[in-house]
Amino acid sequence: MPVHDHSTHDDHHDHRPDRAHAQGHDHAHSHAHDHGALAAQANGRALLVAILLNSGFVVFELLAGWRAQSLALISDAGHNLGDVLSLGLAWAGLWAARRPTSDRFTWGWRRASVIAALINALLLLVAAGAIGWEAIGRLQSPTPVDNRLVMIVAAAGILINSASAWILTRGQHRHDVNMRGAFLHMVADAAVSAGVVIGALIVSFTGWLIVDPIISLVIAALIAVSAWPMLKQATGLAMDSVPGHIEPAAVREHLLAMPGVSALHDLHIWPLGTTDTTLSAHLIMPAGPPGDLFLQAASDSLRERFGIEHTTLQIETGAGELPCRQDCAART
Secondary structure, eight states: OOEEEETTSSSOOEEOOSSOOTTOOOOEEEEOHHHHHHHHHHHHHHHHHHHHHHHHHHHHHHHHHHHHTOHHHHHHHHHHHHHHHHHHHHHHHHHHHTSOOOSSOTTTTTTHHHHHHHHHHHHHHHHHHHHHHHHHHHHHSOOOOOHHHHHHHHHHHHHHHHHHHHHHHHHOOTTOHHHHHHHHHHHHHHHHHHHHHHHHHHHHHHOOTTHHHHHHHHHHHHHHHHHHHHHHHHHHHHTTOOOTTOOHHHHHHHHHTSTTOOEEEEEEEEESSSSOEEEEEEEEOTTOOOOHHHHHHHHHHHHHHHOOOEEEEEEEOSSSOOOOOSSTTOOO
16 A cells, blocks of 8 residues: 655645555655755755855965965865865765656666765875875975965965865755765865965974975875775665664664564665665565555654655565565564
8 A cells, every 4th residue: 555755745645545556565655855855955055155165265276376386285276176076076966866756767866976975985085195195295305385375375275165164064964975075075175274284384483394295194194084984885875785874673673563563574775865765674464454554654653763764665464475585584
């Protein structure tokens, strides 16, 4: 008995057919799309503001770096340009995720946000490698620069990137790895700018030109350390692993504790994108299909407790051995 609760539409509606599917499948679908749509809109606006702020700063930093003959500023501007492109990828991922469904793309383009998150994580690691490579080069041949101009521009970079990071946290979905990647890019940029300021101050007072590349190496390591967990999480999402904020054992126990459920099998929990999660499971209920109210309650409880927006449940009585594709040995 399909039960659809589409909270995305202004006119809330339920579809309740009078009969079950011919094969005895009961489905409960529950969507928290109002919250998801609002979060996506907030994320999109936050990303656009961050893109505009950082695009302007890249141009300013390039011109200042050329005037100060500072390879540090020019390199940082290149790093910031890469992050602007990364923010653009994150925005494109959100846009694609909101594309309507079709007969061919039945989930729409939600998986595009996962692809964007993967690219973001890889870009962070590439940026860390580029900074480290440049720092090693400067260790071998330090170059004097206009430290006063470098400090002014780098301080402006701290403000711009910190403001961008704050804007992104205001629009950030709680579990959105894509937005987290964009946020980490901005934090990394602020850290790089802070390192440039500190290095310029030390060089101004001591004349130790080697300080700048040492700080750059430390920053590169910090960026890599912060990017690695995000890469692992994005890879897991791309491989349809259970999202990190959901414990599969707890979901299984929750389903088994529902009235009338004696066992279950074929439990699957996977991400639709970087924010939405779906679940399907076969429930063994000896008393037979419990009706729409049970299915709706099950969907609501999974959404409220675990953040699972879309649920499909197949009801079986256990009277006969139905075909089982997975978890067949452990019908628990």
